[in-house]
Amino acid sequence: MSVFYDVSRFSEYDVYLFREGKHTKLYNHFGAHLMHREGNHGTYFALWAPNAEAVSVRGDFNNYDPNSHHLKKRDDDSGIWEGFIEGVEAGITYKYHIYTKEHNPNPLKADPFAFYAEKAPASASKIWSLNFYKWRDKSWMHSRKKHNSHHAPISVYEVHLGSWKKAEDGSFLTYTQAAHKLSKYLLEMQFTHVELLPITEYPFEGSWGYQVNGYFAPTARYGNPDELMEFVDIMHQAGIGVILDWVPSHFVMDGHGLMNFDGTCLYEHKDPRKGYHPQWGSAIFNYDKDEVRSFLISSAMFWLEKYHIDGIRVDAVSSMLYLDYAREEGDWIPNEFGGNENLGAIKFLKDLNSFVYGAFDDIMMFAEESTAYPMVSAPVDLGGLGFGFKWNMGWMHDTLKYMKNDPVVRKHHHHELTFSFVYMYNENYILPLSHDEVVHMKGSLINKMAGDYNQKFANLRALYAFMTAHPGKKLLFMGCEIAQFSEWNYKQSLDWNVLEYPNHKGVQNLVKELNRLYKEEPSLYKFDTDSHGFEWIDERDYKSNVISFIRKGDKKDEPIIVVCNFSDCLRENYPIGVPKRGVYTEIFNSQSKEFEGWGATNTKPLKTEAKEQHGRTNRLLITLPALGVVFFKKNR
Known part of the structure; x- marks a missing residue:
């Protein structure tokens, strides 16, 4: 096998960007790249090691001989070593031998830009091409912006x-x-x-x-x-x-x-x-x-x-x-x-x-x-x-x-x-x-x-x-x-x-249902990062361990009333001020039987009373389960 030096994947502009901290695609240049040169199949290697005295490639192809395949320094300033080695194909393992001025206790180094490596505890790099996989996610890639938006359910x-x-x-x-x-x-x-x-x-x-x-x-x-x-x-x-x-x-x-x-x-x-x-x-x-x-x-x-x-x-x-x-x-x-x-x-x-x-x-x-x-x-x-x-x-x-x-x-x-x-x-x-x-x-x-x-x-x-x-968007560990x-x-x-x-x-079913509601109710996600999406009902009922608030979307989106009872007391006919008069339905209850909860749900739609509560002119009287969180939504 021969090493050829009259080949490079770096332009002068690439080197300039690299040294300025502005090169964003160094993986196209450094590392090991399968390529053809004048009809010869092989691999181009490039490494950044500005303080090395010499660099050689050791691998399966040369029985890890440190002296048979040396790279050449590109110039006096960039610190780039490179070379094309004929016959080196995908799947071959390799490391770089870094020769230094003083004794180097670890001269064998894996490639910092390798696309693949041996399975640990082995540590050699592997030649690999990333150009052969045929992607089938065109539809997702064209539409993913809406899935990754601040206004999307995440x-x-x-x-x-x-x-x-x-x-x-x-x-x-x-x-x-x-x-x-x-x-x-x-x-x-x-x-x-x-x-x-x-x-x-x-x-x-x-x-x-x-x-x-x-x-x-x-x-x-x-x-x-x-x-x-x-x-x-x-x-x-x-x-x-x-x-x-x-x-x-x-x-x-x-x-x-x-x-x-x-x-x-x-x-x-x-x-x-x-x-x-x-x-x-x-x-x-x-x-x-x-x-x-x-x-x-x-x-x-x-x-x-x-x-x-x-x-x-x-x-x-x-x-x-x-x-x-x-x-x-x-x-x-x-x-x-x-x-x-x-x-x-x-x-x-x-x-x-x-x-x-x-x-x-x-x-x-x-x-x-x-x-x-x-x-x-x-x-x-x-x-x-x-x-x-x-x-x-x-x-x-x-x-x-x-x-x-x-x-x-x-x-x-x-x-x-x-x-x-x-x-x-x-x-x-x-x-x-x-x-x-x-x-x-x-x-x-x-x-x-x-x-x-x-x-x-x-x-x-x-x-x-x-x-x-x-x-806020949500994250839960497996x-x-x-x-x-x-x-x-x-x-x-x-x-x-x-x-x-x-x-x-029951907990698994609850997480599934919460994710479904979060995805389907715009008021729960659309303004996760915008103050338009929230309004307090009452944050001061500390004696009861209860807080209540409204999550809001656009004008066309019906708000969600949220009431959290972190006490171990069932509270019946608990008053909640709501923004509009009408009929409200409980759309979620963390103590529902379907989640192996204790019951105490609001099974029937609730009609507002025209009485002042929490600074609002209409209120609901709800059943608030112990250690429970309930969501309500106004019927259209």
């Missing part, structure tokens, strides 16, 4: 593919197998989108994908790249959007990865006060470096372009924004103005969202951000970070804290229930009940609920109903919809057997 099912369900022999489902089973389940449960915990290649199973090594390669645990494309395709044909959990905040320190890539801290900061994450034992990207920003932005663009991903959830944004995140005094370095903001990371996030939304106006960018950093979901040109949505971690923390309290003392914690309504339109929020709440000895959601066995289920049903009614008692364990399948028990089946 109810996300968060999934770890390795533990949602297992194959009969206990092995992982493949991407394709999972797609067929999961798409049917999502349709049955009325979810609109699925979010995958990170499937970018990672070495350690116990990291759940959050310790990433391959930013352009789907994990081989579940199959090859074409099979992931088929997963997305099947979801799209079923009308389900796909969101990818993505981790640009830190990366794994395994020897074959990005750490000390060319014998120097190429991707990370050299000073551990900026380059090492003490909480996660991982390396932090150097966002001040233009080439690193190009690398990360290209990764996001790659999944959107090549895999038709509908949205990206950016993990741990808070850790990126602040230089002192998870650090003690003296363990961090202030920025040039003496502050704790990571200016390079802020620039990266703004550039990321500007480039991504500039290329795809029909996708979604989500920030997992847990602080009060301003304008996370505001446009960049208005001074924001440019995300489409922000996770409402405050709502999650306060609400779960409230639900843990015994109803007897909840009146003393009423602010935990109502505080989220004060700031609910400061950002474009999504309400998350995610994987982070059911691991690390935190207990499952059902186990967080106060009370005895039956009260726990009633509280959980009320929580899900409250979540559906509260402004297993929570069946009230699984055990914490999530990534090593095993969900406890699907609990559905043999009525209370668990």
Whole structure:
């Protein structure tokens, strides 16, 4: 086999953009690309290693000989090494041998731009082409803008593919197998989108994908790249959007990865006060470096372009924004103005969202951000970070804290229930009940609920109903919809057997019905991110543990009256002021028998009384079940 150097996938403009931090499609240039050269089949390799003395490609094709296939440095400035190796075809494994000035303890590196890799714990990259899969999701792609809009119903099912369900022999489902089973389940449960915990290649199973090594390669645990494309395709044909959990905040320190890539801290900061994450034992990207920003932005663009991903959830944004995140005094370095903001990371996030939304106006960018950093979901040109949505971690923390309290003392914690309504339109929020709440000895959601066995289920049903009614898009982690008692364990399948028990089946039926209502009632979703969509009826009845409010859509959309009773007392003839006189029907009751509730429903339509209540001239007298949430809608 021969190496040819008179071939390149880089123009001078590509190199310029790369070095300016403005190249958004580096995956078309770096990495391993199957191609023809003067009638010869082979693979073009390109690598960024500016501080290397030499680079060779070692693989199946040369018995991993470090000396037989050297790449050539493109020029004196770019740090790009490249070359075409004849006869190297798809499926062949390879690594780069990085020769450095000083002894390099880890000279063999996986390709940072590889499209595919060996299955862990093996760590070599694999030659693969992404050009052969035939997509069948044209209809979805043409119409997905309406599904991903701020004015659309967005109810996300968060999934770890390795533990949602297992194959009969206990092995992982493949991407394709999972797609067929999961798409049917999502349709049955009325979810609109699925979010995958990170499937970018990672070495350690116990990291759940959050310790990433391959930013352009789907994990081989579940199959090859074409099979992931088929997963997305099947979801799209079923009308389900796909969101990818993505981790640009830190990366794994395994020897074959990005750490000390060319014998120097190429991707990370050299000073551990900026380059090492003490909480996660991982390396932090150097966002001040233009080439690193190009690398990360290209990764996001790659999944959107090549895999038709509908949205990206950016993990741990808070850790990126602040230089002192998870650090003690003296363990961090202030920025040039003496502050704790990571200016390079802020620039990266703004550039990321500007480039991504500039290329795809029909996708979604989500920030997992847990602080009060301003304008996370505001446009960049208005001074924001440019995300489409922000996770409402405050709502999650306060609400779960409230639900843990015994109803007897909840009146003393009423602010935990109502505080989220004060700031609910400061950002474009999504309400998350995610994987982070059911691991690390935190207990499952059902186990967080106060009370005895039956009260726990009633509280959980009320929580899900409250979540559906509260402004903001919705996210629920797998297993929570069946009230699984055990914490999530990534090593095993969900406890699907609990559905043999009525209370668990009742919660599943409730989640299904709430998703249906959320999708079919515009007043519950159309203004999730706009103050036109909400109006209080009464937030002050703390002694009864009751709040009531109205969710509104356009003028043509009938409002939904929501009343939440978080006490353990049945309240009959409870007065509620309503906006219009007429007849109202209960369209949902979390204590309905169909959800294995305790009954106490408003079985007949209710007519308003012309009496003042809550500042309104008409009122309803309703039956308000203990630990229950009810929705009413006016008859036309």
